[in-house]
Amino acid sequence: MEDRLTAEAITRHLHTTRLGRKLLIEPSVDSTNTQVKQRFGNEDEGFVLLAEEQTAGRGRLGRQFVSPAGSGLYMSIVLHPDLPLERISLLMLISAVSICEALEHQCGIWPKIKWVNDVFLRGYKCAGILTESSFSTGGSKPDFSIVGIGVNLKFDREAYPELADIAGGIWDETHHLPTRAQLAASILNAFEPWYDKLLAGESKELLQAYRSRMNCLRKRIMVSSPQGQYPATCVDLTDEGNLVIIDQNGTQTILRAGEISVRL
Structure with a gap:
């Protein structure tokens, strides 16, 4: 074609x-x-x-x-x-x-x-x-x-x-x-x-x-943000499109900037 x-x-x-x-x-x-x-x-x-x-x-x-x-x-x-x-x-x-x-x-x-x-x-x-x-x-x-x-x-x-x-x-x-x-x-x-x-x-x-198309929900991820690099779990998406994560200390936060990797 x-x-x-x-x-x-x-x-x-x-x-x-x-x-x-x-x-x-x-x-x-x-x-x-x-x-x-x-x-x-x-x-x-x-x-x-x-x-x-x-x-x-x-x-x-x-x-x-x-x-x-x-x-x-x-x-x-x-x-x-x-x-x-x-x-x-x-x-x-x-x-x-x-x-x-x-x-x-x-x-x-x-x-x-x-x-x-x-x-x-x-x-x-x-x-x-x-x-x-x-x-x-x-x-x-x-x-x-x-x-x-x-x-x-x-x-x-x-x-x-x-x-x-x-x-x-x-x-x-x-x-x-x-x-x-x-x-x-x-x-x-x-x-x-x-x-x-x-x-x-x-x-x-x-x-x-x-x-429904996200590849990271309920998965372990590596976060790279202005606060540094650290492992976390992705749990949801906010109404503004930000990522809700739980870090290795069990603290839930909202990721508004940075990026993630699904491959640890």
């Missing part, structure tokens, strides 16, 4: 009213999130920038997201959410659930979410999310938010041996791959209804969908 990433091909599969109705596809960028911040923050809600490759793809905590040409889907969505700061983090949850739903629908596979922004297949990261927001001085709501999504359709472990134990691709799980246009449209189709519910103040169903 020919895998041409074009606006026409994506639009053919879209069922949204706003998201993806204006698209731009670049052959190569440093980072789609970076380019949106520099060039497209004033675009209408739902504008999507996609790239065939990223030369400096970014993840959380300043990490690199390897984005070779033709191997994955790399895109950033512009949003203008009328949401308070404490609810903006739920955009990350919407993104993770939408990626999972798209892969379930397109590929018949069942990925898991590693809190807070990684999607895993059989223990390997196949997708990552980076959400960023721009605020005016003194503003309590963002001028715009960016949802950056990267999905590995294929991942060449020989080309990136330093990531061989961490990253993987959809091809590892199934030899039936959607086109990038189909996958992009499917993610946007899943994202918009969740986003509309969030804007309407409804997040209970989203939290349930996220919890």
Whole structure:
């Protein structure tokens, strides 16, 4: 199957009213999130920038997201959410659930979410999310938010041996791959209804969908946070998308920053 990433091909599969109705596809960028911040923050809600490759793809905590040409889907969505700061983090949850739903629908596979922004297949990261927001001085709501999504359709472990134990691709799980246009449209189709519910103040169903796909609930984890590194048990998710954990002293706390590993 020919895998041409074009606006026409994506639009053919879209069922949204706003998201993806204006698209731009670049052959190569440093980072789609970076380019949106520099060039497209004033675009209408739902504008999507996609790239065939990223030369400096970014993840959380300043990490690199390897984005070779033709191997994955790399895109950033512009949003203008009328949401308070404490609810903006739920955009990350919407993104993770939408990626999972798209892969379930397109590929018949069942990925898991590693809190807070990684999607895993059989223990390997196949997708990552980076959400960023721009605020005016003194503003309590963002001028715009960016949802950056990267999905590995294929991942060449020989080309990136330093990531061989961490990253993987959809091809590892199934030899039936959607086109990038189909996958992009499917993610946007899943994202918009969740986003509309969030804007309407409804997040209970989203939290349930996220919890049901988490790979760490009721499991031992290793926490890396500003307070250091320590073992804990993951017990729940708060309504704000933070992690409820019990540390080795039996103390229950809420993890709002940092990251976890399910492999001790």
